[in-house]
Amino acid sequence: MKGKVFQAMLLSLVFIIIGFMISVQFKTIQGQNKFAASTNDSRVEELTQQLKNATDEKKTLEQQIEELNKKINALDNTSSKTDAAIDTITQDLNKYKAIAGFTKMTGPGVIVTVNDSDIQPKNGEDPNMFLVHDEDLVNIVNTLKVGGAEAISINGQRLIATSEIRCVGPTININSTTYAPPYIIKAIGNPDTLVASLNIKGGIIETLKYYGIKVDIQKSDNLEIPAFINPINFKYAKIANK
Known part of the structure; x- marks a missing residue:
């Protein structure tokens, strides 16, 4: 259980870092676009290409986020099944303890x-x-x-x-x-x-x-x-x- 909680916390941290990276990159490009108004056409073309690259990278990151979400959902499902199995084992243990005489009745x-x-x-x-x-x-x-x-x-x-x-x-x-x-x-x-x-x-x-x-x-x-x-x-x- 502790391992699964740690994995979920790690995935959440990854999401935060990815979001921060996307935000910084877009702000940087936006700033460069404003600067491009006073530069020559080649500079504008260069910034346009950077924007396209950032857009492609954003799509890639979104796909990675989707994959990470799927992994988290899989962990949640596994955790639920594990909890149910533990509950069943605990019930059986208590029953056999009672039968054996190790429980107050x-x-x-x-x-x-x-x-x-x-x-x-x-x-x-x-x-x-x-x-x-x-x-x-x-x-x-x-x-x-x-x-x-x-x-x-x-x-x-x-x-x-x-x-x-x-x-x-x-x-x-x-x-x-x-x-x-x-x-x-x-x-x-x-x-x-x-x-x-x-x-x-x-x-x-x-x-x-x-x-x-x-x-x-x-x-x-x-x-x-x-x-x-x-x-x-x-x-x-x-x-x-x-």
Whole structure:
């Protein structure tokens, strides 16, 4: 773009110089014509020839100006096409950034809050069954995806294809950040469809509630889910050659 602007400025400068040259030359010849009135016929003939030469040169310069105008118009057309191509690429880039999770998103959806159970395990019962585990969050996230969720976060961490959800003792590591309960899951999508997916009979929510795990589901008309901001490094995967 900068190169094209420079070319247009250069062509404009050429026009100014050409116009100045034509103006000076005609003024010079006009002055010579006035002087010719007091000179002999040979001098008049010489000045007449100079005027003819100047007229021919003027025609040549006008043709050059016309050619330069054509080049400027061609540059303008090329610039417009380039701008349109850049706009299309920018739109595609923003779309794929949103799909990949690198853009903050807003929209309707649901908020699912999950917390450990307050029930004390009876003799012989596994106390881990009454705590929220990584697999529980994974199952909730997968259920939301099946329900059409378009963007999901847990405790403010945007989930993308490479996000990890794994237990670290009594806490859960999400995107390399450790969190303790409660876990707040936000999902953008059709609220009714998402709630129906979560509450399906025999699904993850019903299973969690069986063990006293506290689950609260709220619909929202306007959720905000942040962009994924952590660096991504591929150790083994490489872009395949065409």
